[in-house]
Amino acid sequence: MIFFRKKIPNLLIRTDFHSHLIPGIDDGAKDMTHSLQLIKELSNLGYRRLITTPHIKNGQYNNTIESIADGMDMLRSELVQNNIDMHIAASAEYYYDEAFLQAIIEDKLLHINRFVLFEFSYVVPPVNIEDMIYELKARNYTPVLAHPERYLYYHTKLDQYEYLKNLGIYFQININSLAGHYGKSTKKVAKYLSEKGFIDFVGSDVHNSKHINVLKDVISDTEYKKIFNNNKILNDDLTI
Numbered sequence: 038m039i040f041f042r043k044k045i046p047n048l049l050i051r052t053d054f055h056s057h058l059i060p061g062i063d064d065g066a067k068d069m070t071h072s073l074q075l076i077k078e079l080s081n082l083g084y085r086r087l088i089t090t091p092h093i094k095n096g097q098y099n100n101t102i103e104s105i106a107d108g109m110d111m112l113r114s115e116l117v118q119n120n121i122d123m124h125i126a127a128s129a130e131y132y133y134d135e136a137f138l139q140a141i142i143e144d145k146l147l148h149i150n151r152f153v154l155f156e157f158s159y160v161v162p163p164v165n166i167e168d169m170i171y172e173l174k175a176r177n178y179t180p181v182l183a184h185p186e187r188y189l190y191y192h193t194k195l196d197q198y199e200y201l202k203n204l205g206i207y208f209q210i211n212i213n214s215l216a217g218h219y220g221k222s223t224k225k226v227a228k229y230l231s232e233k234g235f236i237d238f239v240g241s242d243v244h245n246s247k248h249i250n251v252l253k254d255v256i257s258d259t260e261y262k263k264i265f266n267n268n269k270i271l272n273d274d275l276t277i
């Protein structure tokens with residue numbers, strides 16, 4: 038007798054570390070219908086646990102711990118009502134600005150297992166990151182830089198990545214960078230970080246269905262598989 042098994046995508050992990058799925062609070066899911074659609078699509082890809090990370094950026098995305106918790110409550114109850122079986126938790130993607138420094142000092146941070154996700158400006162290289170890292174570590178947090186491969190000002194200064202790693206910063210790359218979704222140079226740097234063994238987390242950084250369509254293809258790519266050979270990926274080690 039021949040058994041036909043449903044083809045399971047080669048996702049290699051079950052936990053996503055970075056996404057924008059709470060409706061209407063940043064540039065991700067627009068409304069609840071959109072949120073549920075994205076979560077169903079991620080489930081079909083093989084994800085079982087999602088950490089969603091709304092932007093917190095002073096003046097642009099003025100999200101707070103409370104507003105994100107409210108959004109999560111609404112999303113969770115909709116998942117139950119719609120019989121969508123997905124474990125979801127909220128953290129945040131902090132923009133590196135004064136408000137972030139203040140949140141660190143006040144010890145009012147969204148985090149997952151004390152991992153704090155943050156991003157830099159795409160245009161201006163960050164200054165005084167050593168102080169920020171010191172303050173995070175002093176409070177027993179581990180800093181995680183979102184998509185290090187996307188900061189073009191580091192592409193010609195690859196030694197900066199080693200410097201950031203030596204400061205104790207963990208790296209989360211976007212899986213879609215390997216598809217060239219953010220440009221050729223970003224793809225090249227993602228491969229470089231993989232080969233150096235610098236990657237700690239991978240993320241979908243899903244904002245919309247386009248991102249999921251790219252993910253579908255890239256997870257069959259050998260470069261994606263190589264990440265797991267070259268690096269110790271922590272996604273599935275998290276308790277959420």
Ligand SMILES: [Fe+2]
Nearest residue numbers: 055056130242
């Ligand atoms: Fe993001």
